[in-house]
Amino acid sequence: MSTPKKILIVGGSGFVGTQLAKYLSRKYPVVCTYRNDFTPVPGVDHVGFNGIQDKDRCTSLTQHHHPDVVVFAAGSNDPGKAEKESAQSQLIHLTGANQMLTATEYLKAKYIYLSSDWVFSGMEGNFAESDTAIPFHALGKTKLGAENYIRSRSLNHIIVRCAPLLGRGTLDHPSWLDRLREAAAFQKPVALSDRSIHNPVHVRELSTLIERVIEGDVRNKTLHLGGLTRISEFDLAMEIFKKFGFDSKGLSRLKAGSDSTFQDYSLNTTQTLKLLKTEPLFLEQSLDLL
Ligand SMILES: NC(=O)c1ccc[n+]([C@@H]2O[C@H](COP(=O)([O-])OP(=O)(O)OC[C@H]3O[C@@H](n4cnc5c(N)ncnc54)[C@H](OP(=O)(O)O)[C@@H]3O)[C@@H](O)[C@H]2O)c1
Numbered sequence: 001m002s003t004p005k006k007i008l009i010v011g012g013s014g015f016v017g018t019q020l021a022k023y024l025s026r027k028y029p030v031v032c033t034y035r036n037d038f039t040p041v042p043g044v045d046h047v048g049f050n051g052i053q054d055k056d057r058c059t060s061l062t063q064h065h066h067p068d069v070v071v072f073a074a075g076s077n078d079p080g081k082a083e084k085e086s087a088q089s090q091l092i093h094l095t096g097a098n099q100m101l102t103a104t105e106y107l108k109a110k111y112i113y114l115s116s117d118w119v120f121s122g123m124e125g126n127f128a129e130s131d132t133a134i135p136f137h138a139l140g141k142t143k144l145g146a147e148n149y150i151r152s153r154s155l156n157h158i159i160v161r162c163a164p165l166l167g168r169g170t171l172d173h174p175s176w177l178d179r180l181r182e183a184a185a186f187q188k189p190v191a192l193s194d195r196s197i198h199n200p201v202h203v204r205e206l207s208t209l210i211e212r213v214i215e216g217d218v219r220n221k222t223l224h225l226g227g228l229t230r231i232s233e234f235d236l237a238m239e240i241f242k243k244f245g246f247d248s249k250g251l252s253r254l255k256a257g258s259d260s261t262f263q264d265y266s267l268n269t270t271q272t273l274k275l276l277k278t279e280p281l282f283l284e285q286s287l288d289l290l
Contacts, residue, residue, distance in 0.1 A: 005068035
């Protein structure tokens with residue numbers, strides 16, 4: 001029997017990283033990096049790492065753990081945060097991702113980069129992998145910069161553009177859903193956009209995709225991950241409140257600016273489903289997994 005592949009998750013203490021670690025550790029040895037705090041996951045090793053922008057420290061991390069697969073799950077998917085803290089956002093999503101790629105290349109390991117639907121313009125929606133990405137937001141621009149660098153440098157990579165991912169985070173790294181539930185529990189007001197459309201999906205789908213990519217040794221592809229339902233943030237929150245029986249009194253629509261039009265960032269996932277032989281999920285199915 002061959003030895004199971006070893007996985008290193010950079011940003012493994014975050015919402016997505018923790019969910020991936022829980023799932024993948026059933027089958028593979030998993031090491032996660034954290035910078036500040038982490039919630040222990042049985043069978044998973046956590047290592048402190050605060051050198052994402054430093055090539056030598058990235059190299060010594062990978063040389064020490066010798067992974068077969070590196071998943072880059074550091075950073076945040078909040079476009080507002082990327083706009084406000086643009087230098088920090090570039091440092092993680094672009095410089096950090098690039099340094100970690102170089103460190104991964106020395107080992108000839110597979111590099112999996114988590115990108116986002118924010119790389120698209122939001123003009124039409126249902127974006128396929130072959131569509132030209134023209135980002136309007138700082139987060140999308142930074143993610144696209146990293147994608148282009150990875151494509152031009154790596155011979156063994158996968159880029160996964162994810163729609164918003166639904167699931168429970170941890171106390172130290174709550175997910176969007178956790179923050180929404182907390183607001184509901186403490187009756188805090190929440191204003192959300194009803195003009196920005198995505199096709200969210202449960203985070204388990206990302207874990208399944210990564211497992212299939214590793215098992216099938218799929219390489220040098222950009223894959224889209226999302227659900228079958230296109231919905232605004234506001235309507236999604238309403239669905240979640242209904243599902244959990246929360247009072248939606250505190251929920252309101254974000255006031256639209258005078259130039260605000262509908263933007264659809266939804267991803268077409270046909271190619272991914274065909275390649276990995278997976279079934280797409282409707283929103284109700286993703287909510288049932290929560
Ligand atoms: N959540 C989604 O719906 C979604 C959708 C599409 C794509 N993604 C992508 O998935 C990735 C993870 O998102 P998330 O929701 O899991 O975010 P998160 O919960 O905020 O976790 C972020 C992780 O990155 C680490 N990190 C942040 N800055 C760092 C730095 N300078 N050096 C080293 N590590 C650093 C954090 O560690 P510390 O907290 O200890 O600093 C944490 O482990 C992001 O790249 C995001 O764009 C997420």
